[in-house]
Amino acid sequence: MIKKKEKTFVPNNMEIKWENLEPLFKELQNRPIDSFSDLEQWLRDRSELEATLEEDFAWRYIKMTCDTSNEELVKSFQYFATEIEPKIAPLQNELNKKLVESAFVNDLNHDKYFIYLRGVKKALALFREENIPLQTEIQIEQQKYQGITGAMSVTIDEQEYTLEQASNFLKDLDRSKREKAWKSITLRRLQDKEELDVLFNKLKSLRHQVALNADFKNFRDYMFEALGRFDYSVQDVYNFHHAVQQEIVPLLAEQAEDRKKALNLDVLKPWDTEVDTSGKPALKPFSNGEELINKSILCFDKLNPYLGERLSIMKENNLFDVESRKGKAPGGYNYPLAETGAPFIFMNSAGSFRDLTTMVHEGGHAVHTFLTADLELNDFKHCPSEVAELASMSMELISMDYWDEFFSDPAELKRAKQYQLKDVLKTLPWVAVVDKFQHWIYENPEHSSEERTIAWKRIFTEFGANFVDWSDHEDALANLWQKQLHIFEVPFYYIEYGIAQLGAIAVWKNYKENPEKGLQNYIEALKLGYTKSIKEIYKTAGIEFDFSAAYIRELAQFVITELKKLN
Known part of the structure; x- marks a missing residue:
């Protein structure tokens, strides 16, 4: 069982309420610092x-x-957001000032503390007292998205399903069943379209005001600074959008044509994108959440015993909630527990192949949490998303050779690998669409809901619009963006998936060429946490921090070559 480290400053088992916290912050604020x-x-x-x-x-x-x-759990979350965080924010700013103004700050080891101090200085530059209540309100409003979407369910053949469970019908070989399920899911989402539009309009306005208060022209520019994007620019991201459109979209268009022929269809409809073109039933890698966890442990153990042991520790400590159910928030995440040194994995599994990839993805994050647990300062563990997602997306690929734990039939294992490699390429345009859409949203903060819909459809179409015929389903096309929780809850946290996907392909390429060295480089990179720049961490992993058109073309061709080997 996991035990938290003994504390030396904060009382053990202290109840988290402001009366107990304030004296600790004041002590740090007033403590003399007379030596290094x-x-x-x-x-x-x-x-x-x-x-x-x-x-x-x-x-x-x-x-x-x-x-x-x-409601009690919601109130508990809101208490922290409204009664603790707003009071901490100005004190954290004062502590940052105390640090950078210390007579001994320049004695801190440059290599060890450079990244940390750079972040502290950036936080000081962005802090505005008037943004504290706005950020509190944003935190509360964002949470409403989960309540709205978590309550969504559909009834198919007289049985109720969460949307995650119902999506399994989109893999059914019977096209009429796929269509029925897709329309049920779509109609359910459209029921809350107006409510989510109103919610997002409020979030957009609040975020724009935060940016103005911090002396930025728009929220996009503010977030590039707030997210600490020291290693690339807005123009670099635009170049990524263009490179994906140029290099990846044509490959996916070819695959869509192949899919149409294999399914013997004149046109692909939105409910035709998930069914297996082999004519075989959907892959079934596990039957329930317990089996998903157990098979994942065995898979990770084969890759490296240390990795398998990390997931076993999590299981022993009840650090998983993996099965979909009504009332549960959508999506999946790995949440690091800063004191414990372990994470919690949350997801909505419904017995599908995608649940397997979600589990190994979050498992990559989990391993990262364990590998950084003993870094000296908590901030050293706060990796930028470009690094965090490298950990998870690489694991999706380097674990594939051990997916025989999920698929004892070699033919099924081959299908699973084919599906995964195709999904790797599909990820890049969707990332570009979501990211480019957010650039438009915050560069045009006064836009209406109708103008937002037009912008979404235009951008989505630029990247192929899933290569399907949306006629008669314009409302569904216009509303697709609402299913992406990042747009509501963590704005601009999405381009990282694209950058990290490229890095993950490169990690996998190295692993294929030399498994022992490739895995060791990956682990050594993750151990760094955020004590080095993104470029240095990628270099430690043995890969480039690059998302140029030439690099995207090179990596895409490697994936295509590996796909052909599976035919």
Whole structure:
């Protein structure tokens, strides 16, 4: 069983309420720092307090997402968001000032503390007192998305399903069943279209005001700074959009033509994109959540015993909630527990192949959490998403050779690998669409819902619109963006998936060429946490931090070559 480390500054088992927290923040604020050793101890104590708060918030969030219908859990989350975070924010800013103004700050080892201090200085530059209540309101409003979508369900053949469960019907060989399921899911989403539009309009306005308060022209420019994008620019991202359109979309158009022929269809409809073109039933890698966890442990253990042991530890400590049910928030995540040094994996499995890839994806995040658990400061573990998603997306690929734990039939294993490699390429245009759409949203903050719909359809069409015929389903096409929770909850956290997908292909390429060295480089890169720049971490992994058209073409061709080997 996992045990938290003994604390030296924060009282063990302290109840997290403001009356208990304020004296600790004040002590840090008022403590004299008369030597370099005093500064290092001050940093360790501050880190311990931040880890305590992060883990408390983590559990409030986890419990709320596991049951969005439980008002007490929602109130517990909101208490932290409204009564603790707003009071902490100005004090954290004062502690940042105390750090950078310390007479001993320049004595901190440059290699060890450079990334951390760079982040502190950026936080100081962005802090505005008037943004605290706005950010609190945003936090509360964002959570409403989960409540709305978590309550969604459909009835098919007199049985109720969550949308995740109902999506399994989209893999049915009977086209009429696929169509029926797709229309049921779509109609259910459209029922809440207006409510989600109103919610997003409010979020958009609040975010724009945060940006204006911090002296930025728009929220996009503010978020590039807030997310610490030191290693690439807005123009680099635009170049990524263009490169994906140029290099990947034509490959997917060819695959769509092949799909149409294999299914003997004149046109592909939205309900024709998930069914297996082999004419075989959908892959069934596991039958329930328990089996998914157990098989994942065996898969990771074959890859490397240390990795399998991490998932076993999580299972022993009840750090999984994997099965879909009504009232549960949508999506999946790995939430690091800052004090415990382990994570919690949340997902909505419904027995599909995609659930397997979600599990190994979140398992990659989980391994990352364990590998960084002993880094000295809590902030050293706060990896940028371009690195965090490299951990998870690489695991999707390097674990494939051990998916025989899920598929004992070699033919089924081959199908699973084909599906995964095709999905790797499909990821890139969707990332580009979601990211480009968000650029448009926040560069045009006064837009109406109707103008947003037009922009979405235009951008989605530029990247192939899933290569299907949307005639008679314009409302569904216009509403697709609402299913992407990142747009509501974590704005601009999406391009990282595209960058990391390229990195993951490169990690997998290295692994294919030399499994031992490729895996070791991957692990060594993850161990760094955020003590080095993104480019240095990618270099440690043995790959390039590059998303140029030439690099995308090179990696895409490698994937296509590997796909052909599976035919």
